[in-house]
Amino acid sequence: MKIAVCLRRTPDTTAKIVIAAGGTSIDETGVKFVPNPYDEYAIEAAIALKEKAGAGETVVVALGADSVQETLRTALAMGIDRAVHLQGNASADGLENARALADHVRGGGYDLVLFGKLAVDDYGQQTGAMVAELLELPCATAITMLEIADGRATVEREVEGGVEQATCALPAVFTCDKGLNNPRLPSLKGIMAARKKPFDIAPVTVAAGAVTVASLVLPPERAAGRIVGEGAAAVPALMQLLVSDAKVI
């Protein structure tokens, strides 16, 4: 069982975001970065599958500037065996990033290639499916259950009003959703072991692609809430406001 996990680094979801000069990217000064939370489900799935199989290799791959190495080390500390840093600047065009990742994964002998279902910063939701297409592999997105038996994968996806089950032959590409598992935290032993695990750096050139970011703006600030009053006495005034001001009743 050989599994690749493709990883993105994203700002901590509680970080205060400031738009950088130029208006097309965020100012990274002082911002804490973490592994993309959805990618953590993919990492956990890879580690757990290898543990269950008792053999195999898990590899984490990330594309980007050198700052991504810290994120890769977190994955190693969680239990991934080996890291690959595709050193280069990612494009705003998801297809170009998918090409760089697919070029690396292709020929690697992977049974599974796992992604998070989306990155919480840009909500692109493209890369996993595009890599599958470029590798001509079957793909299921946003999976919440994954089982491997006899060279086939069974996955579940939460669809409107129910659960969809699908199966396909390996190798395959899946993107992972919340609910798939509970990602483990790095252990002390894991952090120490991570320092000694193989860590490859491979320079890549990513084409600019067809898409550019024209502008990036923060959502408008929400007005402060109002406290109408406390207890039963405030209910009539609240009802009045819900009808006349908020117009929700």
Added chain:
Amino acid sequence: MGVVLPVRHQAPLPTTLIRAETPRAEAIELDVLIVGGGPAGLACAIQLARSAPDLGVGVLEKAGSLGEHSLSGAVINPIALRALFPDKPDSEFPFRQRVEGEAVYFMTAAGSLRIPTPPTMKNHGNYTVSLCELVRWLGEQAEALGVNIFPGFPAESLLVDGQRVIGVRTVAGGLDRDRNPTDVFQEPTDLTAKVVVLAEGTRGPLAQAWRDWQQVGSDNPQIFALGVKEVWEIPQPLDRVIHTLGWPLPRDAFGGSWCYPMGPNQVSIGLVVGLDYHDAGLDVHESLQRMKLHPLFRGLLQGGTLLEWGAKTIPEGGYYAIPHRLSGDGVMMIGDTAGLVDVPSLKGIHYAMESGMLAATAIVAALQQHGGGGGAHLAAYDQAVRQSRIVGDMHVTRNMRLAFKDGFVGGVVKAGLMTISRGAFPGGRIAMAADAEAPRETHADTPFVPDNVLTFSKVDAVFKSGNATRDTIPSHLVVGRDITGDVADFYAHLCPAGVYERQGDTLRVNPPNCVDCKATDVLGPRWTPREGGSGPRYRLM
């Protein structure tokens, strides 16, 4: 009017901080284990990794990432950084800016009077920094040198064998309110080391427990101050470093405020009060809120935005509160944990770093000479600290903070004479009692109402500390006995983070709010180590 005597209501230190237990089978073995990834611990780790690259060095840090529990003013004296990184120019250090001007004011409710800068407070050649940023940067340097850094792993207890410290046990993670494991439960891990360096920062629980156990006293008990700090984005840059005395503090409290430029559009502003204050209703957070409305600061902050808020205690006892021993069998204390802070110059960061470097030198020599038994030969560190600039500086100012114990006016006069005589006046040692021994007078107080523009409630403040501790965490605070309504009120005012509330005549405790400032550990409920990554997540403090 009543009186609260804090010590009467305080719980003893938990006995679980020292464990005479065999380390678990899965224990991690290191040569040197440093408890606390602040400036002291990281400087120690860097020096160790440089002078003895073969040593296995680990740093435990309770914050989720390095720097997230670090807070200081701060104006830093760069000498320790220059000594630790002799090959780096100042421009590579993570300073915010050079101190270009400074002013000290005596404040009254309506106005302020500029007074001459006391010689101890001159900051020519120093730099403003965010301690979080400095700590993150030191962490990167340490990691590049091969140091194992373990953020999110607080030390829960010291593991001991006879009189020797042999390691540390970490806190379990993922427990519910009743301490039952949840699906993200993380077992405690034991780490063993030839030397355990306690770099816990202010009011470290392991250091307190070790000193109690080994009966390591000091001439005076350690005393503390509580500082509350905010970082603001402002429309116009501040051109100088400001310190103030006087209002909003009562005359019988020791303390003052600061306001430092942090680059073109940020300032750090804060208020520090000695925890031997007499008024049970004194509230450092609220006092800082009121202070921001004073003409001296209002104009500066108006139109600005509160970016971050935090709080932390400071060991203020000075020379006479330094423990009689800073090392023992297998263990040593560095930085704030050892009380190496000089209050008259408002400096501790470079002393913390220097003590860490001295500890590293002593460790390397002991391990080279005595191998695995080197932990029994660490006394050279005590000598090195006693002969260093750290204790030299603290000796000159040895009675200065203590002179203020009976009030502000007399304190100023005595401190002046001490400055002139380089510490010789008045001769001898001014004796101090522990902060918890000072009685507090209670009286009816008027509640503070924040305007949510320049002033904020404690609940909003805690949000601005980045604290997102889960609500289901077990309580890490140990409340003592006979908690009356008056005592509950006293705790509610003391705690800057709204952890304590008076409800009727009882005390309500909200542990997730805690930002680890340790103020109530000094005067009330005990603070014990809790799940890694809990508490504040400072980025700019």
